[in-house]
Structure formats: structure tokens, C-alpha cells
Amino acid sequence: MTGGLFEKPFFRIAGDRGLLVEFGNAIDSEINRKIRTMAIALGKNPPSGIVEYIPTYRSIIVIYDPLKTNAAMLQQQVIALEKQLAEIPIPPPETVEVPVCYGGEFGPEIEFVAKTHGLSVDDVIRIHSEAEYQVYMIGFTPGFPFLGGLPESLHTPRLQTPRKAVPAGSVGIANNQTGVYPIESPGGWQLIGRTPLRIFDQQRAAPFLIKAGDRLKFKPISFDEYQALKEACDR
Amino acid sequence: MTDAFRIMKPGPYTTVQDAGRYGFQQFGIPPTGVLDQFAYRAANILIGNPEHAAVLETTVIGPQLEILSTTDIAVTGAEAPITLNTEPQRGWSTFRARPGDILNIGPVKNGCRCYVAVTGGIDVPLVMGSRSCYVAARIGGYEGRLLAKGDVLKRLEGRLLSQMRQVPEQAIPVYSPDINLRAVPGPQNDFFDEGMELFYRSGFTVSINANRMGYRLEGPQILQKNEMPKSIISEPSLPGGVQVPPDGQPIILLVEQTVGGYTKIATVISADLPLVAQAKPGDQIRFVKVDLADAYAAARYEEDNLRNLLFRAD
Numbered sequence: 001m002t003g004g005l006f007e008k009p010f011f012r013i014a015g016d017r018g019l020l021v022e023f024g025n026a027i028d029s030e031i032n033r034k035i036r037t038m039a040i041a042l043g044k045n046p047p048s049g050i051v052e053y054i055p056t057y058r059s060i061i062v063i064y065d066p067l068k069t070n071a072a073m074l075q076q077q078v079i080a081l082e083k084q085l086a087e088i089p090i091p092p093p094e095t096v097e098v099p100v101c102y103g104g105e106f107g108p109e110i111e112f113v114a115k116t117h118g119l120s121v122d123d124v125i126r127i128h129s130e131a132e133y134q135v136y137m138i139g140f141t142p143g144f145p146f147l148g149g150l151p152e153s154l155h156t157p158r159l160q161t162p163r164k165a166v167p168a169g170s171v172g173i174a175n176n177q178t179g180v181y182p183i184e185s186p187g188g189w190q191l192i193g194r195t196p197l198r199i200f201d202q203q204r205a206a207p208f209l210i211k212a213g214d215r216l217k218f219k220p221i222s223f224d225e226y227q228a229l230k231e232a233c234d235r
Numbered sequence: 236m237t238d239a240f241r242i243m244k245p246g247p248y249t250t251v252q253d254a255g256r257y258g259f260q261q262f263g264i265p266p267t268g269v270l271d272q273f274a275y276r277a278a279n280i281l282i283g284n285p286e287h288a289a290v291l292e293t294t295v296i297g298p299q300l301e302i303l304s305t306t307d308i309a310v311t312g313a314e315a316p317i318t319l320n321t322e323p324q325r326g327w328s329t330f331r332a333r334p335g336d337i338l339n340i341g342p343v344k345n346g347c348r349c350y351v352a353v354t355g356g357i358d359v360p361l362v363m364g365s366r367s368c369y370v371a372a373r374i375g376g377y378e379g380r381l382l383a384k385g386d387v388l389k390r391l392e393g394r395l396l397s398q399m400r401q402v403p404e405q406a407i408p409v410y411s412p413d414i415n416l417r418a419v420p421g422p423q424n425d426f427f428d429e430g431m432e433l434f435y436r437s438g439f440t441v442s443i444n445a446n447r448m449g450y451r452l453e454g455p456q457i458l459q460k461n462e463m464p465k466s467i468i469s470e471p472s473l474p475g476g477v478q479v480p481p482d483g484q485p486i487i488l489l490v491e492q493t494v495g496g497y498t499k500i501a502t503v504i505s506a507d508l509p510l511v512a513q514a515k516p517g518d519q520i521r522f523v524k525v526d527l528a529d530a531y532a533a534a535r536y537e538e539d540n541l542r543n544l545l546f547r548a549d
Contacts, residue, residue, distance in 0.1 A: 015502030
């Protein structure tokens with residue numbers, strides 16, 4: 001689906017510390033590319049008084065200090081920045097590779113997903129790991145990526161009853177979404193595998209492996225490879 | 236780094252917090268930090284601490300602490316009985332405690348949360364630039380969790396005051412069970428017409444579901460325009476955003492919320508967020524419609540109040 005991109009940004013007031021800038025009205029890769037570009041441009045030319053900004057599916061929320069700037073001034077600065085976009089060098093998105101041990105105890109629902117679509121388990125692994133995903137935004141739990149690009153042949157409804165605790169590293173499917181749980185949390189996604197990577201680690205100098213705007217690929221690994229990588233990652 | 240105090244009784248929900256963790260919301264880390272920035276900043280001003288020094292945030296019933304090194308203490312926020320050994324102490328003022336002293340903060344009389352500042356500020360590891368505890372993800376604070384009996388907290392180096400200080404009576408906020416919150420319409424104001432009018436003219440009761448994530452209110456059902464979608468594409472929420480789920484019962488979102496997909500009818504101005512922090516289940520809330528200019532003026536006024544507090548405290 002395309003065509004949801006607005007001709008010019010639409011502004012919404014989120015109180016005296018937030019300005020919401022919408023660039024479109026759909027979950028769409030073209031709109032999200034625009035968000036990534038604007039977020040990088042904002043990072044390179046931050047208007048004064050900004051505390052932080054959060055790129056989302058189709059908008060950027062700018063959080064500011066009302067003692068230092070105001071919404072009207074920020075609107076003008078965002079509009080000006082958008083007009084200069086062509087002159088700001090934007091690096092290509094990074095691709096993050098996430099190794100996954102599919103099936104077995106790590107992916108208790110992989111057979112259900114396969115059966116639902118008349119596929120073999122190997123088909124599910126192949127289709128899930130051949131696709132390239134776009135990281136639309138991060139949220140829900142620390143480092144949790146909302147991914148676009150799950151092939152339609154794997155779209156599967158959520159579990160009837162969510163699990164109270166999904167282990168960290170679990171890779172799952174919910175409707176048209178796929179994702180990976182950075183920390184143990186409740187969740188209702190169909191689990192198909194697990195990564196040994198620590199997607200989020202508060203002790204690490206760079207706590208997050210994935211950021212909004214990245215591309216993401218899953219790479220199938222064996223149980224032995226999982227164990228070896230897990231040991232290396234936990235050390 | 237010195238041992239500051241040992242927890243004898245933790246109280247039901249006591250955590251280490253500071254001004255908040257900023258710059259990581261794009262990675263799904265909510266700002267956390269104290270709910271009542273005014274009382275928090277006043278406590279640090281009284282003690283002469285750096286602006287972002289960490290404090291204890293208590294909820295309804297305060298803790299009992301055994302003091303382990305000589306320190307000045309300020310308790311601000313909710314009105315509660317404070318005793319050092321058997322000696323009653325005033326809120327919004329400083330007093331000195333010595334090793335072996337027992338500080339007790341009892342159940343609140345007015346308000347909901349107290350802030351306890353000690354000389355130098357509480358010393359727990361900085362995680363992503365902040366000492367604030369995000370309990371749900373076990374980040375920051377003391378081992379990422381609520382304080383428990385036996386925990387020993389340290390404090391950073393700081394100078395004892397040469398003379399005790401207090402906030403003048405007339406500058407101490409009064410917390411009433413009838414609360415007016417100024418709120419700017421939006422961000423999704425165009426999703427409501429009659430619902431918006433009803434929202435600003437009705438009273439709401441704070442429900443039992445009121446915590447650092449948000450305050451769920453009970454009152455008349457606030458409905459969106461029929462033609463508008465019931466949910467929006469998920470976006471991060473900011474403290475003060477008033478979300479209206481399909482059941483029409485508003486939720487004031489606070490500092491531990493990450494993303495949400497329901498419309499936000501209005502946003503409580505930042506100068507009035509301390510009033511939400513001090514609200515308890517059963518309290519009555521009315522929203523007062525203001526525009527952005529009013530909100531900016533209120534933010535400036537609160538900042539000036541804190542500056543004058545420092546002036547008076549000296």
C-alpha cells in the first residue's frame with residue numbers, strides 16, 4: 001500500500017512539551033523511509049530546546065523544553081528542515097542479522113504456523129528467514145522492534161491466551177507482524193524460534209542492537225550454534 | 236560514597252528516582268523518574284543537592300529507615316507524619332540525622348507521594364544516564380526493584396548545611412481531594428466533538444488502577460465521533476496524555492508508559508502533573524481547558540516559584 005504520504009507534514013499539539021509531526025496516515029514502507037530521513041536530519045540539525053525525538057510508524061514526536069522553545073517555532077524549523085532534505089546526506093539503512101534457532105523447545109508454535117498455511121516446518125523457516133524486514137519503530141518493551149514485511153503466507157493470528165512470560169530472545173508471529181522479545185515479558189505471539197543475541201542489555205555500552213529505520217534479516221542456525229553463540233553473548 | 240541508611244520497613248511502593256531518563260524513548264525506554272517534579276526539585280534545593288540528585292519516592296505509606304551516617308534530610312510532597320526517633324519533624328524543611336537515628340514516615344494525610352532527599356543524593360549506578368528505577372524492566376534504581384527490608388543505600392559526597400532551611404508555609408502546595416487539572420486539547424482533538432465538550436464539563440473519580448504507568452478514571456463515557464477509527468497507528472505517549480480507550484473511561488498516562496494506539500483527547504499541562512502524582516483513588520478530577528500559551532506561562536510560573544524557593548531557602 002502506498003499513497004498515504006502527506007504532501008506536507010501535519011502537526012498535532014501534545015501538551016506543552018510535545019509536538020507530533022505526522023508524515024502520512026498508514027503503516028507503509030515509503031512513509032517510514034521518510035520518517036527515518038527526517039529523524040536523521042533532525043539528529044544532525046537539532047533545533048535548540050529539543051529534549052529528544054521519537055520516530056514512529058508514520059510520525060515523529062519531538063519532546064521539548066517549554067522554557068527554551070515553543071511549538072510554533074519548532075513547526076517552522078521542521079518545515080524548513082524538510083525543504084532542505086535533499087542537501088542533507090542520509091546514509092543507507094544498516095542491516096541487522098539476527099541468528100535464530102527455529103522450532104523445538106524454542107519455537108513451540110512453528111508446527112501450528114506450518115499447518116495453518118499448509119506448509120512444512122522447513123518452508124516456514126525458509127520463508128521467514130529469506131524475507132528482509134523494515135524496523136518501523138521500537139517500543140512495547142525496551143528494544144522491541146515493530147517489523148514490517150512478513151510474507152503473507154505466514155500471517156497467523158495471536159494465541160488465544162497470552163503467555164504470562166515469554167523468554168527473552170523469542171521470535172514470534174502475530175497477524176501480519178513478526179518480532180523478537182528483548183526481555184522476558186508477557187506476550188501473545190506464536191513462537192517459532194529463539195535468538196541467542198541479547199537484543200537489549202542495559203550493562204552494555206551500546207544497550208540496543210536494533211534501531212528504528214534499520215533493515216533486519218533472520219538467519220537460521222542449529223541448536224549447537226545457538227548454544228555456542230549464547231555462551232559467547234552471555235559472557 | 237558513604238552508607239546512607241538501611242531500610243527497616245520499605246512501605247508498599249518505595250523506589251529510587253531522579254529527574255528521569257531521557258534520550259532512549261526511541262528504543263522503548265519510558266522516561267520514568269519522579270512523578271512530582273516540583274516536590275522532588277524542592278527537596279534537592281532544600282538540601283543543596285545537584286538538580287538531578289536521586290531521592291526516594293514513597294507511595295501512601297512511607298518507609299522506616301535506620302540512618303548510617305550523619306546527613307541532612309528533607310521530606311517533601313504529601314503531608315505525612317515524620318518522626319526522627321520520637322521527635323516530630325516538619326515536611327518541606329531540613330533536619331539533621333545521625334548514625335543510629337530512626338526516620339519514620341507514616342501514612343499520608345493529604346497527597347499520595349513523598350520525596351526523601353539526603354545530603355549528596357542517593358548513590359545507585361547510573362544506567363543510561365539516570366538513576367531512576369523502571370521496575371517493569373528491572374532497569375536502574377536499587378537493583379531495578381522496589382526497596383525491601385535490609386537494603387542498604389549509599390549516598391554521594393555532599394556538604395552538610397550550615398543552617399537548617401524550610402519552605403515558607405505559603406509556598407507549600409496544598410493537595411485537595413478535589414483536583415482541577417489544566418489540559419490542552421489534543422493531540423487527537425479532531426476525533427471528538429460532543430465527547431470533548433463532555434470531557435471538559437464533567438467530574439471524574441480516580442479509580443483503584445492508578446500507578447506510575449497511568450491513572451484510570453471513572454466518569455461519564457467519553458465517545459469519539461462515530462466516523463473516526465477507534466484506534467490509531469501506535470505512537471509513543473507522553474506524560475499527561477489523556478487516552479480514551481473504546482470503553483470511554485479516560486486514562487492519564489504517566490512516566491512508565493511506552494507506546495499506545497488509543498486516541499488522546501487532551502494533555503495535562505506539565506505544571507499540573509504534580510497534582511496527578513499527589514492524587515489518590517477516590518479523589519475527584521475536573522479538567523480545565525487551556526491553550527498552549529496558558530500552559531507555557533504556567534511552566535514559567537512554576538520555574539520562577541522554584542527559583543524563589545531557593546532564594547527563600549537561603
